[in-house]
Amino acid sequence: MNKGKDSLKWVLLDLIERCNNLRTFKQIHAQLLTSTLVANDLVVPKAANFFGKHVTDIHYPCNFLKQFDWSLSSFPCNLIISGYGAGHLPWAAILIYRWVVSHGFVPDVYTVPAVLKSCAKFSGIAEVRQFHTLAVKTGLWCDIFVQNSLVHVYSICGDTVEAGKVFDVMLVRDVVSWTGLISGYVKAGLFNDAVALFLRMDVAPNVATSVSILGACGKLGYLNLGKGIHGLVSKYPHGKELVVNNTVMDMYMKCESVTDAKRLFDEIPEKDIVSWTSMISGLVQCECPQESIDLFCEMLGSGFEPDGVILTSVLSACASLGLLDYGRWMMEVASSEQGYTCSI
Structure with missing residues (x-):
C-alpha cells in the first residue's frame, strides 16, 4: 500500500469511529469503495461497531456485506452479527444472520456464539434452542467455544436445567465452562447447586468465578466455606482485585463476621x-x-x-x-x- 492510500485509510477509520449517523457513513463508504479499502481488515470491525450502535434498518448492513466473498472468509458476516449483538439492537443480529444464510452464507464456530450472545441480550430462549439444534445438526456443537456459549446463554435466560445438560456432555471444560454454569446457578438463586459445582471444579477460578461463588456463600451464610474460598482465591493474581475484595467483604458481612470484614476493608489500598x-x-x-x-x-x-x-x-x-x-x-x-x- 502506498503512503497516500495508507494515510487515507487512517483518516477514514477515524471518521467511522466518530460517525453517528447513516448519512455520513454512506459518504465514508463511497470513499472506501473508490479507494478499494472497503475490505480492509481494520475497516470491517469499525463498520460493524457503527452498524450495531446507529443503524436500525438492516438493509444497509446487508447490502454492505454483499461486497464480500463469503466463501473466502466468514469474517465480515460474523463481525456484523457480533456488532449488533454488542450494540443496542441485538434482535437485528438474528435478522442479519437469517438473511446471510438465505443468501448462501455457511455459519462456522464463530457465527453461532455471536448469535447466541445476541439472544442473551433479549432473553430469546426460543431462538437459543433453534441455534442449539443448528449447532448439533451442523457438527459445530463439538467446538468448546460453541458449547461454552450455550451454557452461558441458557444460564442468562434462566434455563439452568438445559445449561446443566450441555455442561454435563462436554468432553473438555475450561474455566469459562465452569463459570458459566456456576454464575447461572447463582443468578437463579440456586446457591447450593453453585457451591456443589464449584467444589467439583478442576481448573483454576477466574474473577467471575470467584465473585459468583463468594456471593453464593454470603447468601447461604456459609462463613467457613467463604473463608476457605477467600484463602484459595487470594493465591491467584485476581484475588487482590477490588471487585473480589468487595465481594469478600460483602460475604463476611452477610455472615455477620464484622471483624473479618473490617480487617479486609482496612487492608484495601484504594x-x-x-x-x-x-x-x-x-x-x-x-x-x-x-x-x-x-x-x-x-x-x-x-x-x-x-x-x-x-x-x-x-x-x-x-x-x-x-x-x-x-x-x-x-x-x-x-x-x-x-x-x-x-x-x-
Whole structure:
C-alpha cells in the first residue's frame, strides 16, 4: 500500500469511529469503495461497531456485506452479527444472520456464539434452542467455544436445567465452562447447586468465578466455606482485585463476621463506593449503627459522595440511635452538592 492510500485509510477509520449517523457513513463508504479499502481488515470491525450502535434498518448492513466473498472468509458476516449483538439492537443480529444464510452464507464456530450472545441480550430462549439444534445438526456443537456459549446463554435466560445438560456432555471444560454454569446457578438463586459445582471444579477460578461463588456463600451464610474460598482465591493474581475484595467483604458481612470484614476493608489500598457501601450497610445489618455512622463520616472525609443505599442505611442507623437531628442533616446531604462536614 502506498503512503497516500495508507494515510487515507487512517483518516477514514477515524471518521467511522466518530460517525453517528447513516448519512455520513454512506459518504465514508463511497470513499472506501473508490479507494478499494472497503475490505480492509481494520475497516470491517469499525463498520460493524457503527452498524450495531446507529443503524436500525438492516438493509444497509446487508447490502454492505454483499461486497464480500463469503466463501473466502466468514469474517465480515460474523463481525456484523457480533456488532449488533454488542450494540443496542441485538434482535437485528438474528435478522442479519437469517438473511446471510438465505443468501448462501455457511455459519462456522464463530457465527453461532455471536448469535447466541445476541439472544442473551433479549432473553430469546426460543431462538437459543433453534441455534442449539443448528449447532448439533451442523457438527459445530463439538467446538468448546460453541458449547461454552450455550451454557452461558441458557444460564442468562434462566434455563439452568438445559445449561446443566450441555455442561454435563462436554468432553473438555475450561474455566469459562465452569463459570458459566456456576454464575447461572447463582443468578437463579440456586446457591447450593453453585457451591456443589464449584467444589467439583478442576481448573483454576477466574474473577467471575470467584465473585459468583463468594456471593453464593454470603447468601447461604456459609462463613467457613467463604473463608476457605477467600484463602484459595487470594493465591491467584485476581484475588487482590477490588471487585473480589468487595465481594469478600460483602460475604463476611452477610455472615455477620464484622471483624473479618473490617480487617479486609482496612487492608484495601484504594476503595470505591461499593467498598464503602458494603461496609456501611453491612454494619447497620449487623446492628452496629454507631460504627456505620462513624464510617460514613470517614467516607465523606475521603471525598466520596454517598449513594442511595448508603443514605438509607445511615438514616436507619440514626433512627435506631434516636439521632433525629443528625437524620435531618442526612436528608440535607442527600440533596446538597456542597462539601460535607461531619461530627457526632
